[in-house]
Amino acid sequence: MTQTLTEDDIYRTSTQFRLWSFSPESLAALRKQTHDLAITRARQYAVDADIRDGKKDVDCLRRDEELRLVQRYCEQIRTTSDHFKWPVHVKATAVQYLRRFYLSNSVHTYPPKEIYKTVLFLACKTEATHMTLSEYARRISTDPDVILAPEYKIMQALRFTLDVRQPYRGLKGVLMEMLNMANGMVGEVEGVDTKGARELQQDMLTLEHPGTQATTPWKAPGSRKIDGKTLVERINAAYSAARTLLDGPALLTDVHFLYTPSQILLAALHLADEPLASLYLMTKLPLKSDARPKILATIAACADIIGNFSTKQILSKAERADLETRLERCRDPSTKDLVKTHAAAKRGSESDEEVKVQKRKAAREKHQKEGDDLFGPNLGGGRG
Amino acid sequence: MSRLAQPKTSPVIKRDGRMGGGAGGPDGELHNDIRRMNLDQTQSTNADLVATEICPVCKSSRYLNASLRFLVNPECYHKMCESCVDRIFSHGPAPCPIPKCGRTLRKHRFREQTFEDLRVEREVDIRKRVAAVFNKREEDFENLRDYNDHLNDVEDITFNLIEGIDVEETEKRFEAYKQANSREIEENAQMAAHEKQSFTQQQKVERHQAKQRREAARREEEEERREAEENRKDVLKRLASGADADTVAKEGQRVQLRKRMDRQAAAERQRQLQAAEDARNNGSSNFVIKGLKAKTKAEPEEPIDPFGGLRFVDSYYSLQDDYVWEGIQEAKKDVRQTAGGYDVMDYARRSLVAAFSGLGVFVADEVTQRDQVGQDAEAVGTARADIGVKDIGMVDAA
Numbered sequence: 001m002t003q004t005l006t007e008d009d010i011y012r013t014s015t016q017f018r019l020w021s022f023s024p025e026s027l028a029a030l031r032k033q034t035h036d037l038a039i040t041r042a043r044q045y046a047v048d049a050d051i052r053d054g055k056k057d058v059d060c061l062r063r064d065e066e067l068r069l070v071q072r073y074c075e076q077i078r079t080t081s082d083h084f085k086w087p088v089h090v091k092a093t094a095v096q097y098l099r100r101f102y103l104s105n106s107v108h109t110y111p112p113k114e115i116y117k118t119v120l121f122l123a124c125k126t127e128a129t130h131m132t133l134s135e136y137a138r139r140i141s142t143d144p145d146v147i148l149a150p151e152y153k154i155m156q157a158l159r160f161t162l163d164v165r166q167p168y169r170g171l172k173g174v175l176m177e178m179l180n181m182a183n184g185m186v187g188e189v190e191g192v193d194t195k196g197a198r199e200l201q202q203d204m205l206t207l208e209h210p211g212t213q214a215t216t217p218w219k220a221p222g223s224r225k226i227d228g229k230t231l232v233e234r235i236n237a238a239y240s241a242a243r244t245l246l247d248g249p250a251l252l253t254d255v256h257f258l259y260t261p262s263q264i265l266l267a268a269l270h271l272a273d274e275p276l277a278s279l280y281l282m283t284k285l286p287l288k289s290d291a292r293p294k295i296l297a298t299i300a301a302c303a304d305i306i307g308n309f310s311t312k313q314i315l316s317k318a319e320r321a322d323l324e325t326r327l328e329r330c331r332d333p334s335t336k337d338l339v340k341t342h343a344a345a346k347r348g349s350e351s352d353e354e355v356k357v358q359k360r361k362a363a364r365e366k367h368q369k370e371g372d373d374l375f376g377p378n379l380g381g382g383r384g
Numbered sequence: 385m386s387r388l389a390q391p392k393t394s395p396v397i398k399r400d401g402r403m404g405g406g407a408g409g410p411d412g413e414l415h416n417d418i419r420r421m422n423l424d425q426t427q428s429t430n431a432d433l434v435a436t437e438i439c440p441v442c443k444s445s446r447y448l449n450a451s452l453r454f455l456v457n458p459e460c461y462h463k464m465c466e467s468c469v470d471r472i473f474s475h476g477p478a479p480c481p482i483p484k485c486g487r488t489l490r491k492h493r494f495r496e497q498t499f500e501d502l503r504v505e506r507e508v509d510i511r512k513r514v515a516a517v518f519n520k521r522e523e524d525f526e527n528l529r530d531y532n533d534h535l536n537d538v539e540d541i542t543f544n545l546i547e548g549i550d551v552e553e554t555e556k557r558f559e560a561y562k563q564a565n566s567r568e569i570e571e572n573a574q575m576a577a578h579e580k581q582s583f584t585q586q587q588k589v590e591r592h593q594a595k596q597r598r599e600a601a602r603r604e605e606e607e608e609r610r611e612a613e614e615n616r617k618d619v620l621k622r623l624a625s626g627a628d629a630d631t632v633a634k635e636g637q638r639v640q641l642r643k644r645m646d647r648q649a650a651a652e653r654q655r656q657l658q659a660a661e662d663a664r665n666n667g668s669s670n671f672v673i674k675g676l677k678a679k680t681k682a683e684p685e686e687p688i689d690p691f692g693g694l695r696f697v698d699s700y701y702s703l704q705d706d707y708v709w710e711g712i713q714e715a716k717k718d719v720r721q722t723a724g725g726y727d728v729m730d731y732a733r734r735s736l737v738a739a740f741s742g743l744g745v746f747v748a749d750e751v752t753q754r755d756q757v758g759q760d761a762e763a764v765g766t767a768r769a770d771i772g773v774k775d776i777g778m779v780d781a782a
Contacts, residue, residue, distance in 0.1 A: 004697045011742030012750075023748035026755060165742070173735030176709045177701065187702040260742025284700050284740075291744050298746060 011260055015161035020100055022257050030103055035063050038106030042330050060108060060330050061323065069323055070102045072315040073112035074252055077120050080140065086129050088247060093164045094123035095251045101157045109332045110150065113324065117142055118150050126162045149342040164256075167246050167265035174269065175239045178280055182231045191286035203279060205231055210273045213307075216241040218273070234276065241272035249309035259302045263295075267302035439465035441472075441481045455494040458509050460487045461502050469494050507546050514542045517562050519572040604647070615640050700740035703733055 011017055022030065042058045061069070074095045081091040097119045098112065121136055137144040177187065182204055186197040194200050205227070209220040218237035221230060245268040250256070255264050269277040281299075285292045315323070335341075438445045439454065441464045446452045453466040462482045472478050473491035480487045499505045518538045525531040544554040562569065619636040623629060707713075715721045715728045722728075 003693060004695045006697050006699045006744075007737055007741040008699075008744045010696075010737065011745055017742070017745065017747070021747045021751050023752050026751060165738075167738075169735050170739035170741075172711070173701075173732070173737075173739035176707045176712065176732060176735060177704075177739075179709045180704060180707055183708045185704055185706075185708070187704045189700060189702060258747055260745050260747060261738070262740050262743040265739065266743070284743075294746065295743060 007262075011165070011262075014165055015163055016165045017260075019159055019161055020096075020257065021260075024254075024258060027103075027254060027257055031063060031067070034102075034104060034106050035066065038108040038332075041332060042108055045333055046330075058330060059326065061327060065323060066102075066107050068313070068315050069107055069320070069327075070098065070112055071252055071313070072320050073116045074098055075314050077116055078248075078251065080117075080120055084124075084131070084139070086124060087127070088168055089166050090120075090123050090127045090129050091247075092166045092168070092251060093127050094120040096164045096256055097123055097154065097158060099254075099256070101154055104157050107327060108330060109335055110153070111324070111327055111331060114146070114338060115150055115154065118147050118154055121147055122151060122154060122162075143339075145339045145343070149338040152342075153338075165261045167250070167261040167268070168243070170261055171239065171242060171246065171265045171268070174265065174280065175235065178235045178239075178276070179232065181280075181283070182228065182235060186283065189284055189286075191289070192283060193287075194283050200283065204276075207279060208275050210238075210275060213271075214241075214273055215245060215271055216273045234273070238269060238273035238276050242268040245271055245306055248311075249306045252314070253305050253309050255302055255305055258305075259298065263298055263302050264306075267299045267306055270299055270303045271307050439463075439468060441465070441468040453496065456497045456502070456505070457489045457493050458495075458506070459489050459493065460485055461506055463497070463502075510545050511542055514538060514545065514558070516573065517558065517565075517569055519569060519576065521572065604651070608644070608647070611643055612640065698736075700743060701736045703729065703736065707732055 039058060039060055042060050046058055077094045077098060078091055081094060098116055101115060101119065117140060124131055133144050133147065137147055180186065181200055184197045184201045186194055186200055188194060210216050210218070216237045218234045220226065242265065246265065250264055250268060266277060266281065281296070285295060437447065439452070444452065444465060454463050455466055455469050456463050460480055462480055462485060464481065468481070469491060472481055473489060477488045477490045480489055497505050499508065520534060522531045525534065541554055541558055544550055615636055619632055622632045712728055712732060715731070
């Protein structure tokens with residue numbers, strides 16, 4: 001009867017794993033499918049008859065252009081969230097919502113310009129950092145209706161799964177453990193020989209310095225030996241460097257679809273201070289375990305993606321404006337006025353309204369008639 | 385004088401006159417007589433007073449004879465004074481002297497009435513008689529329902545006898561039961577008597593033991609006093625014979641102390657023996673309460689497992705007792721965090737779970753595998769949907 005559950009099993013129960021994790025191929029396939037559907041639709045609603053007949057190609061955004069536009073708006077969400085001084089998990093959730101939304105929707109149908117504000121508002125609600133709608137609308141100088149209009153559409157696209165697993169809390173856990181190791185305390189893991197806390201502390205002190213590629217700002221003091229205090233500094237520096245990586249590149253790439261938060265955070269640590277990350281993993285994965293090389297390879301692959309990202313990939317303002325003018329020409333006209341359709345959906349259709357008016361009128365008449373029956377004719381008539 | 389004047393218009397006589405019809409009748413009529421008698425009594429309190437004061441046979445009153453005792457015979461419940469009983473019935477059975485009653489009464493059956501109301505007296509007698517025959521116990525029955533039914537039957541009989549309904553019939557039933565079950569009745573009666581006896585015996589034994597304990601304590605005290613006295617005399621004698629005062633005093637004290645210790649040890653031994661004896665006796669005491677149900681000790685409930693047998697296993701970390709990280713340390717000291725019962729280690733645990741949950745999950749592999757399975761399932765689902773569509777079509781066609 002007793003069944004055991006490991007941390008991995010816990011992750012497997014999450015909606016993030018069940019609905020929002022993909023292999024690189026399936027992710028690409030999904031995006032292609034969405035894109036192709038959008039192109040087909042664009043052909044149908046095109047104004048130009050030649051395009052409709054298939055004689056001329058529709059001037060749509062290419063797939064990579066779509067992707068970069070979404071990426072640009074992820075960046076936009078990050079800056080807006082920072083502007084509000086919201087905690088990092090709101091930002092991460094909002095970015096992830098936007099990316100998930102554009103897996104099943106094309107920018108041709110819903111331009112990200114109209115979506116990202118709503119996504120950020122939704123994320124601030126789900127992450128319990130609530131700001132009232134009016135306050136939010138005022139500070140980004142937008143009409144509240146514009147923010148609310150696509151909200152239901154987004155919820156549908158998210159398949160009503162609002163949980164986003166993030167690497168930040170886990171990174172804090174890692175920091176906690178590394179600091180303890182530096183202080184000569186270690187939580188033994190079954191099957192791993194750490195050679196004792198003292199030894200591990202010594203190993204940490206004599207650890208080789210981070211390479212030139214490492215993003216950690218910590219530099220080994222050249223002259224003197226590393227002591228406990230500088231070791232703590234090194235760990236803290238590695239932590240903040242990893243955190244910066246998780247905050248920036250990790251959000252702007254696809255790693256959240258392809259890897260688990262645990263792998264992502266260790267990859268970030270790997271980039272920040274490789275020797276430190278390796279030593280830490282040494283205390284976690286049994287040498288003889290079969291999964292060990294595979295886990296290390298996965299982390300390395302993830303680190304590659306994060307490391308290869310550069311801010312140059314993000315669209316500049318001019319490029320974005322250019323793409324959006326092109327988008328404006330080929331966008332889906334049916335979703336142009338989201339506010340109106342939203343309001344109509346909320347109120348019910350026009351014909352419904354008419355039926356209601358009729359009903360009300362009939363009821364009033366009936367009521368009046370019954371009243372007459374009950375109390376006889378008007379008193380005025382009797383007097384006359 | 386006024387109290388003496390009243391008997392002239394004695395209601396007792398009047399009542400006797402009215403009772404005439406029921407003389408010599410069976411029990412039922414007697415019962416009616418008694419009821420009527422009591423009704424009369426409630427009608428006039430004066431008459432009541434007189435009835436308790438004056439013997440209806442010889443008319444001697446308590447006023448003249450303070451030691452006057454009234455007796456009744458359960459045969460007819462007519463009241464008369466002790467001297468009348470002596471006078472009329474000392475030569476053997478004789479008819480009741482109350483006019484129109486005439487039942488044959490025997491002297492040894494006369495007794496003092498317990499209850500003031502004769503109806504109550506009679507009812508209690510009848511109940512005693514019935515209970516002596518129907519003396520089955522609850523444990524003789526299979527279940528409570530049967531026992532209650534039996535009690536109901538018994539009550540029916542009792543009530544009939546008391547209220548005089550179908551007396552002959554009831555009496556017949558009663559006697560028949562008595563005949564048929566005489567042996568059982570006897571056994572039950574004996575058992576009850578035995579139980580009562582053993583209970584009183586037990587009480588007697590306990591009282592005796594308490595008395596003995598008290599006496600022992602008193603004897604001991606006396607002994608001690610005597611010894612102290614002796615010791616003192618001894619010391620004085622030795623001092624008189626020229627010994628060193630200090631050593632003699634010390635020795636005297638030592639001797640006394642040793643004696644006391646000895647006595648205490650002996651008492652302790654005695655007590656232990658007694659306790660052992662008691663323990664032995666308790667097991668095989670002749671005082672047995674019968675009919676107690678065998679009590680089975682309830683199994684202690686198992687603790688509730690909210691996870692239904694699911695166990696969480698940490699495979700990548702083990703939680704340490706403390707973390708030097710300042711985030712943890714500060715929160716530990718912060719009274720705002722701890723006042724509500726928040727355990728900082730919950731945070732540590734949660735962070736560590738977050739750090740490692742999914743480390744061994746290879747998304748690319750597992751998702752591909754899952755998708756294949758999912759596609760198969762989807763194919764089945766599609767087939768089902770097709771069938772559903774067909775069904776709907778048929779409904780529409782109909």
